[in-house]
Amino acid sequence: MSSIATPLPPLSPAEAWALMLEGNRRFIIGDAQHPRQDVAYRQQNHHSQNPPVALFGCSDSRLAAELIFDKGLGDLFVVRNAGQVVSDTVIGSLEYAVAVLKVSLIVVLAHDQCGAIAAAVQSQQPDPPELPVNIARQIQPIIPAVQEVWLRDNPLSPRVDPDLIDTFEVGRAHLRGCVAELLRTSALISNEISEGRLGIVAANYRLAEGLVEASTAIGPVNTV
Numbered sequence: 671m672s673s674i675a676t677p678l679p680p681l682s683p684a685e686a687w688a689l690m691l692e693g694n695r696r697f698i699i700g701d702a703q704h705p706r707q708d709v710a711y712r713q714q715n716h717h718s719q720n721p722p723v724a725l726f727g728c729s730d731s732r733l734a735a736e737l738i739f740d741k742g743l744g745d746l747f748v749v750r751n752a753g754q755v756v757s758d759t760v761i762g763s764l765e766y767a768v769a770v771l772k773v774s775l776i777v778v779l780a781h782d783q784c785g786a787i788a789a790a791v792q793s794q795q796p797d798p799p800e801l802p803v804n805i806a807r808q809i810q811p812i813i814p815a816v817q818e819v820w821l822r823d824n825p826l827s828p829r830v831d832p833d834l835i836d837t838f839e840v841g842r843a844h845l846r847g848c849v850a851e852l853l854r855t856s857a858l859i860s861n862e863i864s865e866g867r868l869g870i871v872a873a874n875y876r877l878a879e880g881l882v883e884a885s886t887a888i889g890p891v892n893t894v
Contacts, residue, residue, distance in 0.1 A: 681775075683868060683869030688892075693738075697737065698879065722745070724773045732877055738880065775871065778852070778870065782841065784837075786809050787812060791816050793809065812840075815844035818843050852870070871886070871888075
């Protein structure tokens with residue numbers, strides 16, 4: 671394991687995203703550095719944190735952010751729940767990252783083969799399986815994305831057919847909705863973007879390839 675016992679310097683949104691992509695490329699080719707994970711770094715930096723990036727993603731066990739982006743202790747402020755569904759606790763956590771920790775970038779990370787997306791799709795069939803109440807509540811915000819994709823592709827057929835809908839496209843639509851909801855509900859995040867101090871990247875992770883692909887960027891971020 672390679673160790674780098676120096677914290678990251680302050681980064682612009684574009685610089686932070688470039689480093690995230692560099693880490694993801696190392697992960698893809700099997701050349702991960704595993705930075706800032708040594709004993710000395712852990713002991714020297716236990717008293718504070720200064721992550722440049724906040725990441726909001728799905729709780730899927732295959733979506734381990736520090737591994738995917740080859741990051742270490744203190745590099746990412748991570749918020750996760752099933753299906754990366756925006757909630758009051760998510761917004762509060764991200765606002766803490768922006769206002770107190772001064773992150774310059776928020777990454778909203780979705781992925782293929784998402785169980786929450788699949789559950790939301792299946793919930794739209796004529797006789798859906800009954801879900802525990804809290805799971806049903808968790809996937810409820812994903813259903814508008816299901817309807818959006820289905821009606822876009824099948825404008826004359828209002829009833830969703832779970833066997834025919836493109837679940838990857840549902841995930842992409844839900845990802846766009848997550849970003850829109852963050853901007854709608856957080857004046858703090860929107861203002862920081864307007865003033866050029868913060869960027870948001872919405873991205874998709876492909877489980878088999880290990881590849882992170884930017885879908886949408888807001889603010890001073892270059893995703894090309």
